[in-house]
Amino acid sequence: MARNSSWAERMHTANPALFARNAKGQAPHVLWIGCSDSRVGEFCIDLLPGSVFVHRNIANLMPYGDLSSLSVVQFAVDTLKVRHIVVCGHYDCGGAAAALGNKSLGVLDHWLKHLRDVRAQHKDELAAIQDPKARLNRLVELNVVAQVHHVRRMAPVVEALKQGRIAVYGMVYDVSSGHIKPIEVPHDDNEMDYLVYSNDEDFEH
Template sequence: MLENLLERNRVWSRSRQDEEPGYFSRLASHQAPEFFWIGCSDSRVPANVVAGLDPGEVFVHRNVANVVHSSDLNLLSALEFAVESLKVREIIVCGHYGCGGVKAATEDLPHGLADHWLEPIRRQARFHASELARHNDIEGRRDRLAELNVIEGVGRVAETPIMRRAWRAGADIKIHGLIYSLKDGLLRDLECTIRPSDIQTSDKAAFQGRAQQ
């Protein structure tokens, strides 16, 4: 099986060089992606493929159920590198319908360490219980929960000191939330984009509110 994988790699490498001589030399010289993608580890949702992007065009972090933990040093390190070194312009938190992590978070079954990792999704399920109950079937509830998990992730990325520091320095970085459908291969904008001006406005309002108390 491994030899088959290596042979497929050799075929791919030769075809890329035939199609575009010097491709690997250019790719090796630098990377300048415009996007930082926070996505699910699911093998059916590779960022480059579903977004139609070539290697070098998107910097990627993936984990089970695309959860944004404020204490996840792996994600935070990737975010910091993407923002401060690669100077990305757009950050995308992308979930997908039919997510196994979301399914596990809604089951009354043990899943080992995943139970700790998925706690933010269970918390979202409890908080939005009345909204989720409006969906008649379990699949519909889980798909809506996958959307809510993305929206929560966008907000959590925006709240990191990394993003606050970048925005204060004048970086024009937007954070978007997308959801991917395995059934038709399409990405959908959840319209929860956060821009630098959104944070400045909300911070000012929060400060004024505290001052008036």
């Protein structure tokens, strides 16, 4: 409570209109999709409260059937009208490390199956990396690419992309330096296979 009071006072002193503005509603420009790891978060882009809509889970996964992720994306895109979606993984990710192994972890195994799909898809590339840390960090990057593709295949995002009102980025946060770096996301060769149309919309194969 003491730390909160001190923080609120500092924020109000630096930005007198901030809390009054936020009390009227939110209008963030960014949806941040990140990992639940305590060392990482949207704080690394140094924006004020009210600037970033946030969704975090273990290993920053965006599974197709996860209602929480889908709800966050739909609300952010359709209601809040965010202009940027950032999928940010981080090096030294415990979820990625667990997915590289085969130890049973109980309920967590069901969640990490999505990350093991990424591992299986790139098993030859990962197996060729001798250094365990480098292998882990490469899986982190490959997972970011996979999750960016997942996000871009979601119906609200597909529509927003068609309208040119949103962009989706992949990034990785380095816990050892505090810096983030962009991840090059190659074209999704399967993108067209995920397009769906409303019943009243004409389309050709």
